[in-house]
Amino acid sequence: DQQVKQNSPSLSVQEGRISILNCDYTNSMFDYFLWYKKYPAEGPTFLISISSIKDKNEDGRFTVFLNKSAKHLSLHIVPSQPGDSAVYFCAATPIQGAQKLVFGQGTRLTINP
Amino acid sequence: NAGVTQTPKFQVLKTGQSMTLQCAQDMNHEYMSWYRQDPGMGLRLIHYSVGAGITDQGEVPNGYNVSRSTTEDFPLRLLSAAPSQTSVYFCASSYSGGVSYGYTFGSGTRLTVV
Numbered sequence: 001d002q003q004v005k006q007n008s009p010s011l012s013v014q015e016g017r018i019s020i021l022n023c024d025y026t027n028s029m030f031d032y033f034l035w036y037k038k039y040p041a042e043g044p045t046f047l048i049s050i051s052s053i054k055d056k057n058e059d060g061r062f063t064v065f066l067n068k069s070a071k072h073l074s075l076h077i078v079p080s081q082p083g084d085s086a087v088y089f090c091a092a093t094p095i096q097g098a099q100k101l102v103f104g105q106g107t108r109l110t111i112n113p
Numbered sequence: 114n115a116g117v118t119q120t121p122k123f124q125v126l127k128t129g130q131s132m133t134l135q136c137a138q139d140m141n142h143e144y145m146s147w148y149r150q151d152p153g154m155g156l157r158l159i160h161y162s163v164g165a166g167i168t169d170q171g172e173v174p175n176g177y178n179v180s181r182s183t184t185e186d187f188p189l190r191l192l193s194a195a196p197s198q199t200s201v202y203f204c205a206s207s208y209s210g211g212v213s214y215g216y217t218f219g220s221g222t223r224l225t226v227v
Contacts, residue, residue, distance in 0.1 A: 034215055043117070043203050044156070046215025089155060099144040099163055099207070100171060101216065103155035
């Protein structure tokens with residue numbers, strides 16, 4: 001039972017355009033949602049998070065949107081840069097049990113020059 | 114500031130062998146976790162700890178043991194390696210109140226069981 005799903009295994013975007021990565025979840029108990037970026041042969045690095053009491057959080061070129069009624073979140077990267085090419089994982093956790101992150105399968109983003 | 118350090122980076126084991134994957138963090142984080150990453154499945158939680166002396170099972174704990182005798186160290190033991198344990202293993206740590214700031218991950222251990 002996949003509680004967090006990233007249905008697009010890969011995404012290709014032209015440099016300078018907007019990248020939109022999507023994530024769906026099924027567990028209503030999730031309180032925090034996080035995005036991680038992973039380069040080959042490295043560990044995931046934290047990118048941005050959002051609490052369930054918000055619907056948007058912005059950090060520079062990265063914005064995360066949360067639609068609780070649809071149980072859907074998305075990560076927007078604008079403008080996309082070549083260094084953004086990586087695998088992106090969304091993750092979720094309840095505030096009680098916050099040590100137990102549940103990850104999606106990941107989306108490989110490729111930024112084309 | 115080393116962050117989360119995992120050793121070894123690569124390991125090949127024969128079926129039935131045992132080994133310990135080491136994880137150490139120097140950030141005084143209360144929470145530590147072990148995940149495995151398999152193709153198409155994201156990262157799955159194996160075991161976690163909320164502090165020294167306290168551990169619990171995650172989603173896929175079978176075949177693995179952990180202990181947390183100090184705040185800094187959280188080793189993962191494979192009792193009798195099986196080919197199904199071929200994976201990339203990541204250790205992570207966080208402050209107990211820092212979920213919104215994310216977990217810090219190590220660079221991983223790539224394990225192959227033949």
